[in-house]
Amino acid sequence: MDSKLYFTVTLVVLAWVSVATTQAQTTTASTNTMATANTTASTNTMATANTTASTSVTAAPNTTASTSVTAAPPLTPNNTVTPLETNLNNSECGNKTLCVSEPANCDPGSGSCSFFSARQKSGQNFEFALAGETDGYIAAVISSDTTLGGNDNDTTYVCFNNNGSVKFTGAILNNTQLTKQNVSANNVRGRVNGTTIQCVFDATLPALPARTTSRTIGVITGTYNNSTFGAANTVIRTDGVDLSSPTIVQNLATTNTTAAPNTTASTSVTAAPPLTPNNTVTPLETNLNNSGCGTQNLCVNEPANCDPGSGSCNFFSARQKSGQNFGFALAGETDGYIAAVLSSDTTLGGSDTTYVCFNNNGNVEFTGASLNNNQLTKQNVNANNVRGRVNGRKIQCVFDATLPALSARTTSRTIGVITGTYDNSAGTFGAANIVIRTNAVDLSSPNATVQNLATTNTTTNNAVLFRQTLIQALFISAGVMGLAVL
Numbered sequence: 219m220d221s222k223l224y225f226t227v228t229l230v231v232l233a234w235v236s237v238a239t240t241q242a243q244t245t246t247a248s249t250n251t252m253a254t255a256n257t258t259a260s261t262n263t264m265a266t267a268n269t270t271a272s273t274s275v276t277a278a279p280n281t282t283a284s285t286s287v288t289a290a291p292p293l294t295p296n297n298t299v300t301p302l303e304t305n306l307n308n309s310e311c312g313n314k315t316l317c318v319s320e321p322a323n324c325d326p327g328s329g330s331c332s333f334f335s336a337r338q339k340s341g342q343n344f345e346f347a348l349a350g351e352t353d354g355y356i357a358a359v360i361s362s363d364t365t366l367g368g369n370d371n372d373t374t375y376v377c378f379n380n381n382g383s384v385k386f387t388g389a390i391l392n393n394t395q396l397t398k399q400n401v402s403a404n405n406v407r408g409r410v411n412g413t414t415i416q417c418v419f420d421a422t423l424p425a426l427p428a429r430t431t432s433r434t435i436g437v438i439t440g441t442y443n444n445s446t447f448g449a450a451n452t453v454i455r456t457d458g459v460d461l462s463s464p465t466i467v468q469n470l471a472t473t474n475t476t477a478a479p480n481t482t483a484s485t486s487v488t489a490a491p492p493l494t495p496n497n498t499v500t501p502l503e504t505n506l507n508n509s510g511c512g513t514q515n516l517c518v519n520e521p522a523n524c525d526p527g528s529g530s531c532n533f534f535s536a537r538q539k540s541g542q543n544f545g546f547a548l549a550g551e552t553d554g555y556i557a558a559v560l561s562s563d564t565t566l567g568g569s570d571t572t573y574v575c576f577n578n579n580g581n582v583e584f585t586g587a588s589l590n591n592n593q594l595t596k597q598n599v600n601a602n603n604v605r606g607r608v609n610g611r612k613i614q615c616v617f618d619a620t621l622p623a624l625s626a627r628t629t630s631r632t633i634g635v636i637t638g639t640y641d642n643s644a645g646t647f648g649a650a651n652i653v654i655r656t657n658a659v660d661l662s663s664p665n666a667t668v669q670n671l672a673t674t675n676t677t678t679n680n681a682v683l684f685r686q687t688l689i690q691a692l693f694i695s696a697g698v699m700g701l702a703v704l
């Protein structure tokens with residue numbers, strides 16, 4: 219069993235599965251290469267790819283004219299593994315390669331990092347890289363639907379540790395079970411050091427069903443004993459991605475819930491699907507107050523311990539409802555908007571998910587947004603059940619929201635409260651003033667200490683303002699939920 223999963227996998231996976239064409243069985247040999255393609259008029263078969271120009275693949279019967287489109291025949295399977303001389307790294311992620319890793323943005327060249335990358339070479343032929351930690355295998359799964367290991371024969375590229383040397387095979391993932399199968403992959407290079415394994419290979423992508431353009435990528439690990447692959451643990455799972463587009467993709471499969479101390483509690487965590495966005499605001503009948511702070515709600519107030527029900531008070535509170543779904547409250551004074559920012563790093567404003575309550579001619583309205591630098595851009599967020607009230611410059615709102623996914627395995631988030639103007643003719647928000655910015659607060663820890671690091675007044679040194687209250691069960695499963703992206 220591999221205890222820890224977190225690997226870096228850089229793989230290029232390509233497979234060529236003939237699709238609906240009945241075909242099915244291709245026992246041995248190379249079978250269905252481009253099968254589909256309409257021989258003569260085959261101009262735009264693979265349409266898509268044009269990127270790195272034609273890396274002159276083999277074939278190409280005719281010289282110049284052949285530059286055109288058919289490009290790149292499927293690769294001939296060859297599972298031989300030669301040594302990978304240097305460690306993989308993440309330097310080309312987002313630039314030349316599509317990458318996804320766990321923890322986010324980790325470098326497979328150093329530390330514990332599960333890593334997958336893809337770089338288009340020509341047409342449907344890609345170079346993949348895969349890295350991570352396992353006692354047995356690490357594998358890249360390419361699925362044409364959103365399920366890894368569904369009944370559609372997901373093509374899988376498996377690198378495994380056979381007594382200290384790296385081996386490679388193609389396979390099909392069915393549920394969590396791998397069955398070996400030929401895949402159009404070759405030029406495999408690999409290295410292993412203890413439980414760290416890395417491999418790089420070229421592969422031809424499996425065909426997609428008609429009209430589909432994106433694929434779900436998975437990275438799985440498991441044991442390898444007695445020539446048998448153990449059940450797959452999903453380390454990385456993405457949304458549908460276009461592999462030819464060099465971007466950094468988010469991992470939706472953060473496996474571990476935070477230190478769930480005891481079993482029973484943890485069962486409840488995976489539950490709770492993300493909330494359906496609904497920005498409708500209904501009236502908040504009573505003033506907010508700080509009575510549940512410290513016992514049921516995690517609260518941050520400026521000034522410290524102030525009561526949003528009386529006097530001038532900037533206020534944020536959070537209470538876990540189920541899994542990643544929380545109830546939030548926000549109060550303060552503004553001519554335009556007040557908003558809560560949740561950041562998975564220590565900086566507010568790197569595309570951080572933001573919940574905005576704003577005063578539109580005396581009515582409270584709500585929107586999700588992304589905060590970049592000091593600028594808000596509207597975006598959907600998984601929030602609903604919004605209630606609000608406004609009285610002059612005082613605004614209060616309450617809403618439920620599904621936490622944006624955490625990057626990596628952190629359970630900490632930086633909380634921000636910002637205010638600014640609202641231009642109701644343009645529907646735009648003015649630059650953000652940071653009213654509250656906390657240290658990274660471990661929402662899973664009921665004893666977190668929260669400080670406001672954004673105290674505007676220059677009192678003395680460490681203005682430790684906030685006493686934290688926590689929900690007993692406040693805890694975040696870095697779970698497999700579709701969440702708004704940070």
Ligand SMILES: *[C@@H]1O[C@H](CO)[C@@H](O)[C@H](O)[C@H]1NC(C)=O
Binds near residue numbers: 256
């Ligand atoms: C081949 O392409 C032509 C023109 O695009 C199309 O009319 C024809 O149906 C195609 N044949 C097959 C077998 O796909």
Ligand SMILES: *[C@@H]1O[C@H](CO)[C@@H](O)[C@H](O)[C@H]1NC(C)=O
Binds near residue numbers: 268
């Ligand atoms: C393909 O690349 C060539 C040369 O780089 C360019 O002229 C052409 O417009 C591209 N075609 C598409 C469909 O992107």
Ligand SMILES: *[C@@H]1O[C@H](CO)[C@@H](O)[C@H](O)[C@H]1NC(C)=O
Binds near residue numbers: 279280283
């Ligand atoms: C290559 O193309 C040229 C003109 O397009 C043609 O005359 C020639 O016969 C072709 N050669 C082969 C081997 O197909």
Ligand SMILES: *[C@@H]1O[C@H](CO)[C@@H](O)[C@H](O)[C@H]1NC(C)=O
Binds near residue numbers: 297299
């Ligand atoms: C398979 O790949 C290895 C290593 O690249 C190479 O030495 C060998 O010749 C290849 N086998 C075939 C049949 O091409």
Ligand SMILES: *[C@@H]1O[C@H](CO)[C@@H](O)[C@H](O)[C@H]1NC(C)=O
Binds near residue numbers: 310
């Ligand atoms: C992408 O490549 C360019 C040019 O090589 C380089 O200047 C830039 O820093 C790279 N970006 C990233 C994110 O690595």
Ligand SMILES: *[C@@H]1O[C@H](CO)[C@@H](O)[C@H](O)[C@H]1NC(C)=O
Binds near residue numbers: 369371392393
């Ligand atoms: C997947 O496995 C299940 C049983 O575990 C089996 O019924 C099903 O036919 C398998 N699907 C494929 C595509 O092999």
Ligand SMILES: *[C@@H]1O[C@H](CO)[C@@H](O)[C@H](O)[C@H]1NC(C)=O
Binds near residue numbers: 370371
């Ligand atoms: C999956 O593979 C099995 C066995 O090769 C085949 O019978 C089945 O039709 C395939 N399913 C799909 C959706 O291609």
Ligand SMILES: *[C@@H]1O[C@H](CO)[C@@H](O)[C@H](O)[C@H]1NC(C)=O
Binds near residue numbers: 411412
């Ligand atoms: C293997 O890993 C150990 C510890 O991480 C390191 O000291 C050693 O240099 C590595 N060996 C190789 C060949 O990279």
Ligand SMILES: *[C@@H]1O[C@H](CO)[C@@H](O)[C@H](O)[C@H]1NC(C)=O
Binds near residue numbers: 444
């Ligand atoms: C190893 O696998 C073979 C065939 O799959 C099986 O007969 C044998 O019992 C297995 N041995 C162990 C120790 O599991």
Ligand SMILES: *[C@@H]1O[C@H](CO)[C@@H](O)[C@H](O)[C@H]1NC(C)=O
Binds near residue numbers: 222
């Ligand atoms: C989750 O984290 C706990 C504590 O860090 C660890 O003991 C456990 O093995 C982890 N589980 C997985 C599946 O990584």
Ligand SMILES: *[C@@H]1O[C@H](CO)[C@@H](O)[C@H](O)[C@H]1NC(C)=O
Binds near residue numbers: 479480481
């Ligand atoms: C889990 O909770 C049960 C009962 O609440 C307790 O007996 C047990 O010791 C706890 N286990 C751990 C590891 O905390």
Ligand SMILES: *[C@@H]1O[C@H](CO)[C@@H](O)[C@H](O)[C@H]1NC(C)=O
Binds near residue numbers: 496497498499500603
């Ligand atoms: C959105 O929320 C409002 C107020 O709660 C409710 O009346 C409305 O039906 C909701 N809309 C949808 C599409 O659920």
